[in-house]
Amino acid sequence: MLSIDLSGKVALVLGGSRGIGAGVTRELCRAGSYTIFTHTGNPENKEKIDTLIMEIKTDGGSVEEAKLDALDPDGTDEFVKNVISRLKKIDILVCNAGRNAARPVEDITTEDWKKFIDLNLSSAFYGIKAVLPCMVEKNHGRILLIGSSAVFDGGGGAIDYAAAKAGLTGIMKYLCRIYTKKGINTNVIHPCVIATDLVRERYNSEELWQKLVSRIPVGRAGTPKDIAGIVAYLASSWGDYICGQEILLDGGRTMFNK
Numbered sequence: 001m002l003s004i005d006l007s008g009k010v011a012l013v014l015g016g017s018r019g020i021g022a023g024v025t026r027e028l029c030r031a032g033s034y035t036i037f038t039h040t041g042n043p044e045n046k047e048k049i050d051t052l053i054m055e056i057k058t059d060g061g062s063v064e065e066a067k068l069d070a071l072d073p074d075g076t077d078e079f080v081k082n083v084i085s086r087l088k089k090i091d092i093l094v095c096n097a098g099r100n101a102a103r104p105v106e107d108i109t110t111e112d113w114k115k116f117i118d119l120n121l122s123s124a125f126y127g128i129k130a131v132l133p134c135m136v137e138k139n140h141g142r143i144l145l146i147g148s149s150a151v152f153d154g155g156g157g158a159i160d161y162a163a164a165k166a167g168l169t170g171i172m173k174y175l176c177r178i179y180t181k182k183g184i185n186t187n188v189i190h191p192c193v194i195a196t197d198l199v200r201e202r203y204n205s206e207e208l209w210q211k212l213v214s215r216i217p218v219g220r221a222g223t224p225k226d227i228a229g230i231v232a233y234l235a236s237s238w239g240d241y242i243c244g245q246e247i248l249l250d251g252g253r254t255m256f257n258k
């Protein structure tokens with residue numbers, strides 16, 4: 001039996017109150033890591049946060065939540081320093097905070113462009129910049145960037161989103177070139193049609209949803225757990241020899257269903 005053991009590890013998930021980030025937090029805890037997840041403090045997600053924490057703790061896991069805007073570089077730096085001073089390290093960083101808004105190029109203002117690039121790309125940079133010195137000092141680290149299949153097929157409905165997510169690949173390649181030698185493995189995971197609030201808000205009727213799902217060759221939408229499994233695997237010793245990869249989790253949709 002393949003078992004994923006993250007006991008003794010400290011993980012930070014940027015954007016974990018719901019959806020993929022919550023699923024990743026749950027799986028990292030289940031594998032034994034002490035996991036901290038962040039969110040913006042959006043009151044709409046308070047119940048989800050409380051439920052997530054309760055379920056993890058009932059399961060015997062160790063988890064913390066924190067309000068931290070991933071768009072705030074100074075706040076991120078201060079927050080990470082605080083975690084490291086308490087827990088002595090961060091082994092695993094998952095950059096998950098992100099969202100898209102489907103609209104044509106003509107409707108995107110310059111301000112809008114900057115906002116979406118910041119959320120989907122710069123937030124990862126802020127997290128990485130804050131965590132990297134500790135990972136270098138420990139000569140160990142795992143960085144998992146949550147991209148999007150939009151990078152491969154231009155989907156997702158927005159140019160700013162596709163551009164920002166493609167930028168994560170550049171970040172990953174740079175990090176691998178310089179930091180793999182220092183024990184830090186970075187990979188990008190590209191989800192596609194994972195059944196979360198984000199996607200449900202876009203495909204907001206049963207008809208639209210069924211039409212979307214009918215175009216996925218494996219016959220169902222993905223779940224946060226589908227993404228969480230690969231994140232936990234890569235974060236564990238099973239991922240020691242895997243770096244610089246882009247892993248598409250799309251049930252076959254991107255290649256077989258244009």
Ligand SMILES: NC(=O)c1ccc[n+]([C@@H]2O[C@H](COP(=O)([O-])OP(=O)(O)OC[C@H]3O[C@@H](n4cnc5c(N)ncnc54)[C@H](OP(=O)(O)O)[C@@H]3O)[C@@H](O)[C@H]2O)c1
Nearest residue numbers: 015016017018019020039040045070098148193194196198
């Ligand atoms: N679902 C899919 O099919 C799919 C496909 C491709 C890529 N992705 C990517 O996967 C990631 C997660 O998507 P999802 O579907 O799980 O979305 P989601 O349900 O909207 O969840 C997004 C999470 O990010 C947090 N977040 C948003 N802005 C933040 C900020 N400024 N600072 C801190 N946290 C923030 C949200 O927390 P609060 O709102 O509580 O603050 C929430 O926990 C995103 O990067 C998305 O682009 C998803």
